[in-house]
Amino acid sequence: MIREHLIFRKAVPEDKPAVLAICAQIWEGDDYIPEVWDAWIADPYGQFSVVELDGKVVGLGKLTRLTPTEWWLEGLRVDPAYQGQGIGRFLHEQGVALANRLGKGVLRFATSSANHSVHRFAADTGFAHIGGYALFKGPASTSPTAFTPLPEGDLDIASRLLEGSERFQAAQRLFEDRWWTWQTLTRELLSRYAAQGQLLGWRRRGRRLSGLALVSDYPSEGRLIVHYADAPGDLLSDLARDLRHLAGERGLELVDWKVFDRPDTRAALEAAGYENTWENTLWVFERPIRPGAVDSE
Structure with missing residues (x-):
């Protein structure tokens, strides 16, 4: 299984070219992550993370502390060439596990009402849908x-x-x-x-x-x-x-x-x-x- 070969780790400055290359393929090149790279990589409370497969960055995600008791998962991205192989689920699960290690209180995230695969991730990791906007x-x-x-x-x-x-x-x-x-x-x-x-x-x-x-x-x-x-x-x-x-x-x-x-x-x-x-x-x-x-x- 590909999951056995995935490495989840903290992002480092040297990951920037690989991360930006993934983001350039998201939202028709209008992804916001290039604008927040510096703040995310320097975050002293949460963690900006990447996933590697065979030495290549194939996904990313961010755990953010909003308050001491409120945490937020955001920025989950998977290289389009590697989608459909369980990397998104792996990122999500690792983000939840990271919150358990670093935080307390509640963990939230948001996604489209049409993103059914992420809804399944949410259900499988104990999240409740609390409303829509x-x-x-x-x-x-x-x-x-x-x-x-x-x-x-x-x-x-x-x-x-x-x-x-x-x-x-x-x-x-x-x-x-x-x-x-x-x-x-x-x-x-x-x-x-x-x-x-x-x-x-x-x-x-x-x-x-x-x-x-x-x-x-x-x-x-x-x-x-x-x-x-x-x-x-x-x-x-x-x-x-x-x-x-x-x-x-x-x-x-x-x-x-x-x-x-x-x-x-x-x-x-x-x-x-x-x-x-x-x-x-x-x-x-x-x-x-x-x-x-x-x-x-």
Whole structure:
């Protein structure tokens, strides 16, 4: 079996040409891994790993520590010339085993709802599917916005709004902190976003806080990225529409938002002028880390 000849090890700087050659064949050459190579190879907490077969790098993957108790598997890639031989499963299992050695708490990852082989890996290694995210985009508009930076003094109100949100609870209290990575939205993170001016309060007609949004501007791409946004009940559609106004006010072209996939949320965004831009959804999986476990399961 090919598995007996696979070597899983930590990536080193000398692996870069081989890794980039694999990535050049992924996503039509638009893979993000070349951009994060330096950060991944220098990560002091997680591990950037490769798989060798007969001295050749044929796959790669990354274990990332998001917080001391939340870990993330990402960047699993297999050289197209070697796909279909169990290397992806081997990488996944080794990543789980590595998390058991290095971490504690929970381990998560995300993949397409259409990636059935990875769903099988997940089931076989004790992961549970905890939700999906739909990709929506909305064009910027020119109307005034009711969003303003949330002051530190309103963090308690914002926290109560989230705790009372059925959508937030259904999403397991997760949000997209960075691209394609979900973790728990804590009070500490709310405070950090507020200090950076990225936590915005939404007040309808100048009244009390009715909703909030965590956002980032990407001027070079013309996008307003929504890390998380929420408002009670039917107000979500109005908030979503106002995010389009915010993008226009900031000179951006569109709003880019991965929303927790529910019929009411989809309906709210569609009513606010957004379009679902991907036929699939992004599924998030989770399992407990078992420190000291000998293998992945």
